[in-house]
Amino acid sequence: MNEILALRRPGAANAPFSAPVLDDDESIRLQALDAYEILDSEREKSYDDIARLAAFICGTPVALISFFDRDRQWVKARFSSSTFAQTTPNLPRSQAFCDLTIAQPEPVIIVADILQDPRFAGAANIIAPAKLRFYAAVPLVAPTGAVLGSLSVLDRRSRTISPEQTSALQTLARQIMELLDMRRTVIGLSAANARLGQQSITDALTGIPNRRAYDQKLNEEVSRARRTGSPLSLLMVDIDMFKQYNDTFGHMAGDTALQSVARVLLTSLRPYDFLARYGGEEFAIILPATDLSDAILVAERVRALVSNSEFPHRKFTISIGVARLDLEAGLKAMVQTADNGLYRAKASGRNKVVVGNLEKILAAE
Known part of the structure; x- marks a missing residue:
């Protein structure tokens, strides 16, 4: 058992604390605590410095910055002088002084002599091993009024602290808040930035990655292929006669059709394949670790699935151009080769898979 904060409320000397009851107030308090994401966080010098300063100002060998979870007291920062035992300060709430701080929040709690304080009448057998006598704490109170934890100082001799020291502790507690x-602001900004970042690489209409995400992913996969020597293939996909569909049924119907095609394409791919909306009615599919022969099989499966699926107003077909990365020719040549295959697929009747002509691309440069 911890020697520093193992304190009990008045009552039977041998009766343990019961587990805290999770009432509405406690639920609200825990929600306020969770918003800061402080529990189990890494040590931070700013908190360590405040604990050290609190001990120095009050002339005590120990200072703690603690937070009160559902069923435990967790210590964020601790200062202990060399004369005080270094024991772990994290405790179950059934063995800690948290509940008094939460249930009876005061600006400052000062216990000059724990052995003489009626609130600890049954705790002598717990306090004795640590020879703990003095305790003072300032609650850490959120703007909602919820007590999140405390800044506390402890000593092995009976004593008190001056009004100036008390005021300084309260100032330090405000610094902690x-x-x-x-x-919490940084957490909120990080979450907002993550949402904005996700929005910036997601196509608003279809919900799949957009051209920007495609460019990033393609560069990553080309770099990986160069590093590992694994194959990489690319499919360029275009919905056949889509302009005619838009002209006949309207752009709202066209948007719905694009969403439907995107869903079908997604279901036809392997977990590690990457689908993006390239622009308009055109999609790109990156096939990592896929050689040309396997890329053709994937393309044929995708083409057949779309042609056999039902869509609003009428069926759709797609044309697909296929290319494999040539490490000497590079990324640009692969994209141009896939475009070449797509152009030839549409020019030769649509609803086809055609491998692009890399030699023709290289000869044109």
Whole structure:
């Protein structure tokens, strides 16, 4: 058992604390605590410095910055002088002084002599091993009024702290809350940036990756292929006669059709393949670790699935150009080769898979 904060409320000397009851107030408190994502976070010098400063100001051998979870007291920062035992300060709430701080929040809690305080009448057998006598704590209170934790100082001798020291502890507690508020702001900004980042690489209409995401992914896969020597193939896909469909049924119907085709394409691919909307009615499919023969098989499967699927108003077919990365020719040549295959597939009657002519691309340069 921890020697520093293993304290009990008045009552039977041998009766353990019961587990905290999770009422509405406690649920609200835990939600407020969760918003800061502080529990089980890594050590941070800013918190360590505040704990050290609290001990220095109050002249105590120990200072703790603690947060009160559902069933435990978790210590974010701790200062202990060399004369005080280095024991782990994290405790179950059934053995800690958290509940008094939460249930009876005061600006400052000062216990000059724990052995003489009636609130700890049954705790002598717990306090004795640590020879703990003095305890003072300032609750860490969120703007909602919820008590998240405490800044506390402890000593092995009976004593008190001056009004100036008390005021300094309260100032340090406010600094901790400012650190927490900055932490929550950073968390919010990170989440917002993640959402914006996801939006910037997602096609708003179809919900699949957009051209920007495709460019990033293709560069990554080409770099990987160069590094590992694994094959890489690319499919360029175009919906046949889509302009005619738009002219006949309207652009809203066209948008719905694009969404439907994107869903069908997704279902036809392997988990590691990458589908993106290239632009208009054109899609690109990146096939990592896929040689040309396998890429042709994937393309034929995709083509057949689309042609056999039902869509609003009428069926669709697609034309597909296929290319494999030639490491000497590079990325640009692969894209041009796939475009060449797509052009030839459409020119020769559509609803076809055609391998692009790399030699023709290289000869034209």
